[in-house]
Amino acid sequence: MPDFKHVKIPKGDVVTVQKGKPVVGDRPVIGSLRGDGIGLDITPVMKKVVGAAVKKAYGGKREIQWCPLYAGLEGLHHYGKVLPQETVEAIQYLKVAIKGPFTTPIGEETHVCLSCAHQQYHGGTCDDCGKTDTVTERFRSINVGLRQAMDLYACIRPIMYFDGVPAPNKYADQVNFMIFRENTEDVYAGHDFERGSEVARAIIDLVKERTGKQIREDSGIGVKPISVTGTKRLVRMACQWAIQHDLPSVTLVHKGNIMKFTEGSFAKWGYEVATEEFGDRFVTEKKLWDELSGKMPKGKILIKDRIADSIFQQIQTRPGEYSVLALPNLNGDYLSDAAIALVGGLGLGPGANIGTEVALFEATHGTAPKYTGQDKVNPGSLILSAVMMLQHMGWSEAADLILDGMRRAIKDAYVTYDLARLMKAEGRKDVHEVSCSGFGEAIVQRM
Ligand code: NAD
Numbered sequence: 001m002p003d004f005k006h007v008k009i010p011k012g013d014v015v016t017v018q019k020g021k022p023v024v025g026d027r028p029v030i031g032s033l034r035g036d037g038i039g040l041d042i043t044p045v046m047k048k049v050v051g052a053a054v055k056k057a058y059g060g061k062r063e064i065q066w067c068p069l070y071a072g073l074e075g076l077h078h079y080g081k082v083l084p085q086e087t088v089e090a091i092q093y094l095k096v097a098i099k100g101p102f103t104t105p106i107g108e109e110t111h112v113c114l115s116c117a118h119q120q121y122h123g124g125t126c127d128d129c130g131k132t133d134t135v136t137e138r139f140r141s142i143n144v145g146l147r148q149a150m151d152l153y154a155c156i157r158p159i160m161y162f163d164g165v166p167a168p169n170k171y172a173d174q175v176n177f178m179i180f181r182e183n184t185e186d187v188y189a190g191h192d193f194e195r196g197s198e199v200a201r202a203i204i205d206l207v208k209e210r211t212g213k214q215i216r217e218d219s220g221i222g223v224k225p226i227s228v229t230g231t232k233r234l235v236r237m238a239c240q241w242a243i244q245h246d247l248p249s250v251t252l253v254h255k256g257n258i259m260k261f262t263e264g265s266f267a268k269w270g271y272e273v274a275t276e277e278f279g280d281r282f283v284t285e286k287k288l289w290d291e292l293s294g295k296m297p298k299g300k301i302l303i304k305d306r307i308a309d310s311i312f313q314q315i316q317t318r319p320g321e322y323s324v325l326a327l328p329n330l331n332g333d334y335l336s337d338a339a340i341a342l343v344g345g346l347g348l349g350p351g352a353n354i355g356t357e358v359a360l361f362e363a364t365h366g367t368a369p370k371y372t373g374q375d376k377v378n379p380g381s382l383i384l385s386a387v388m389m390l391q392h393m394g395w396s397e398a399a400d401l402i403l404d405g406m407r408r409a410i411k412d413a414y415v416t417y418d419l420a421r422l423m424k425a426e427g428r429k430d431v432h433e434v435s436c437s438g439f440g441e442a443i444v445q446r447m
Pocket of ligand 1: 100101102103104105106117143362363364365366367368369371377378379380381418
């Protein structure tokens, strides 16, 4: 075991990975990062719900041993850093962890408060909440930092409909997607150069010299790398998911009509993975119509591609035609949030970042600082992320209990303020607005 300074590994079974699969004992040690802001409210509720489900499913034979790890405000207080190296090493050691949201500075200010997310031009006391030990210098996203430090190359987001949630889309009950977003490349790779900087000027000169094409001198420059390696490992994971879960199709989403050698290549390499690495499990749309008269053979999976702008229409007008979607980073980011809006919003959108060995599960919403500590917000996103975590660990009985409990709680309209407001606006008269912990209790009572 590595020599940790602040991390205390509880007694239990550290998860190992063999042949790409987690090996999980009856008392697995799971990393837990509380998160900033409403992480304070949702993390304990998630743990309570998971604890109750595991107990009910396995009668005390199995139990999670939570191992607190520190980043964000807790990282600052324990280590003086928002993303301590020890936290990264502990997640890598434990292999499975779950996290709440973290503050990310977005403005030009030099400092940010990790308690209320206020941004300002000095350290010391926060001008907004008045706290004296929560302000730090601005930093790059902790979420992106964690993904990059551990090469968590796939961001996976299930998008599912819960009966009773007022959803803006007429076909919301047909929505059942698993989105695989590439997490390490594309314009997120960090090659972003300010207008007039040495690198921006050099790239402008190089393009002019080699291609004769002009880029305006006063341009900022971003580089968009999309590689065979990055694409194939992501699409491979999406295809394996479709096979394991007996799903009808995998769709490669890209903007290859405009960006042939990045987005277009993503689709080309994606097809290569599906058609060359899985025997003949995958059938292309071309083959389906040219050779099979549009009739899918039993046990086969359709591999198709869609241009990015068209998929934003398709998920609204024909959501039932899509199950697994694989995308490069930027479009994956947009589509994940657009898709969750179809079924009622971020409060119920779980997520995970997966690498070769490590799996980090996460709430997909932010820190909602104005609600911190009020026991008010919806803990659904983090609870559903825990469901994904239990499935990843092979504890599907506990995962199913939580899903079932949550479905019933929502159907019975025992919901937090966000869903209560929407339900009331639809004219429902039987809405019971409950607190964050109250929603957790409503789930446990219905397991
Ligand atoms: P946010 O997600 O915190 O809030 C957006 C809106 O959704 C707000 O009205 C908020 O009150 C509501 N909301 C969010 N989560 C909710 C929940 N669980 N239940 C009910 N309502 C909820 O986004 P923001 O305000 O843009 O960002 C606040 C901070 O969070 C920023 O520092 C931002 O960078 C950070 N952030 C972090 C993550 C992450 O860690 N994954 C994601 C997004 C934003």
